[in-house]
Amino acid sequence: MSVSAIETQQTAGRPLEIDVPVLVAVNQPLELQRLVVDPPQAGEVRVKMTASGVCHSCLHAVDGTHEGLPMPLVLGDEGAGVIESVGGGVTGLEPGDRVVISWAPGCGRCASCERGRPGVCLDPPPFGGGIDGTPRFHRDGEPVYHYGPATYAPYTVIPARGAIKVPDAIELDVAALVGCAITTGCGGVLNAARVRAGESVAVFGCGGIGLSAVLGAVVAGATPIVGVDVRAAKLDYARELGATDVVDASAGDPVEQIKAAVPGGVDHAIVAVGDASAVEQAFTSLAVGGTCVLLGNPPTRTPAVQLPPHQLLVGERTLVGSVYGSSNPPVDFPRFVGLHLAGKLPLDRLVTRRYALDEADQAFRDLAAGELARGLIVF
Ligand SMILES: [Zn+2]
Ligand SMILES: [Zn+2]
The missing domain is CATH 3.90.180.10 (Medium-chain alcohol dehydrogenases, catalytic domain)
Incomplete structure (x- = not known):
């Protein structure tokens, strides 16, 4: 015993x-x-x-x-x-x-x-x-x-x-x-966005959940992986964990910076902050056919999100909300633990x-x- x-x-x-x-x-x-x-x-x-x-x-x-x-x-x-x-x-x-x-x-x-x-x-x-x-x-x-x-x-x-x-x-x-962090972040990438190898990903907000999304993007084989934040320390963490590019959103329009790094925009934008303008920026940074996934928990009085409908229609883009990384914990917890034990997460x-x-x-x-x-x- x-x-x-x-x-x-x-x-x-x-x-x-x-x-x-x-x-x-x-x-x-x-x-x-x-x-x-x-x-x-x-x-x-x-x-x-x-x-x-x-x-x-x-x-x-x-x-x-x-x-x-x-x-x-x-x-x-x-x-x-x-x-x-x-x-x-x-x-x-x-x-x-x-x-x-x-x-x-x-x-x-x-x-x-x-x-x-x-x-x-x-x-x-x-x-x-x-x-x-x-x-x-x-x-x-x-x-x-x-x-x-x-x-x-x-x-x-x-x-x-x-x-x-x-x-x-x-x-x-x-x-x-x-x-929480790993399942929300990795689940958002793997379950909700369904990122495939070689696709591009931008992660808005590089706190615990956003950095977990960066790790999930690495697991998925995504490239490039762009970390977006307003704090230099967070961008350093993102690079250390596998982001290939970083965008300092305090130094100018993050959408323009993302599109400079990834011409045409990203296949997936993961929003790991509960903020309406981040959702708008993430959606606007998408390539044709791209998917924006909202993971961040918005405060009670968050204003409404405003999106250009022609981008939604003409570019066949998708906006998805994902609670807890759209996970099934009895299945996904052992999966993420297994990836960790295999040295991949x-x-x-x-x-x-x-x-x-x-x-x-x-x-x-x-x-x-x-x-x-x-x-x-x-x-
Ligand atoms: Zn939490
Ligand atoms: Zn139930």
């Missing part, structure tokens, strides 16, 4: 008291608070976290650009760990299993889930808690809500469908990135900095300052 399996026998089934970074209000620093974490209910598992990525979606919660979220809130949509206990009726998972967490467990029954697309589930578990939407975190008897799988908690409770087993060969800290190279739990707030400040490819909170 493994050490983790012995450990889990001592805690399974009991409420735990642990320190968790909590967002108490918009634009406030995360506070490390002592919370009670309930045992898993039917259909749920409790996971002892190994690592959690610091995702831009959570930054939207911190800075208030995603409105209407319940508070106090435990953040984190990207992580990996070890199953500590399982609730009733859970099959195929047991304590000690190493898992990457999917933030889109889906209902498992609707038409979208049936076709392997839980990211667009028609009846997803309600936001803010466990499988029924009620929180498993408490403080002084008051509820503390979950932001998706709430991976910043050292122990979190999630629907069992969101726990995807991964092989022992992959380190769980880097595997955490498969839970160096996801460890995305990690710019590691943080301890009490540095979670610093991780957000670094993310907001544009200094990170991906930050990782390691428990």
Whole structure:
């Protein structure tokens, strides 16, 4: 029996008291608070976290650009760990299993889930808690809500469908990135854009998801691969991870710069920022027959996108929205882990900095300052 399996026998089934970074209000620093974490209910598992990525979606919660979220809130949509206990009726998972967490467990029954697309589930578990939407975190008897799988908690409770087993060969800290950035970015390139070898790709926004899209474009055999951002550090990361060209969008019209590098425009434009003008620029940079894929999560009050309809019609161009890289996590997580283990998807190279739990707030400040490819909170 493994050490983790012995450990889990001592805690399974009991409420735990642990320190968790909590967002108490918009634009406030995360506070490390002592919370009670309930045992898993039917259909749920409790996971002892190994690592959690610091995702831009959570930054939207911190800075208030995603409105209407319940508070106090435990953040984190990207992580990996070890199953500590399982609730009733859970099959195929047991304590000690190493898992990457999917933030889109889906209902498992609707038409979208049936076709392997839980990211667009028609009846997803309600936001803010466990499988029924009620929180498993408490403080002084008051509820503390979950932001998706709430991976910043050292122990979190999630629907069992969101726990995807991964092989022992992959380190769980880097595997955490498969839970959001890698699956969204690589999935956007491979599943949504369906990039083929030799086609050209531009990636707008070279944060964690955009850089994952660059990695996905390399896997697909795309060339050229153009990274677009306004920050020099991000463009350096893009080059290091496989971009053949970079465009500094702060130094003039990015569409003109892309068309100078790739005459006629690109076959695929991946938008890894939630920004209307980036969608417009990405669409305008497309070659005839090209596809623009929106991956970035737009803030609540993002203005409407304006597109020239003749470019859509005459050039037979396509604009696609893609949630979670149009992925099916039980299929795609092992696929991306397998590519990593084969040396074809160096996801460890995305990690710019590691943080301890009490540095979670610093991780957000670094993310907001544009200094990170991906930050990782390691428990
Ligand atoms: Zn995310
Ligand atoms: Zn569903």
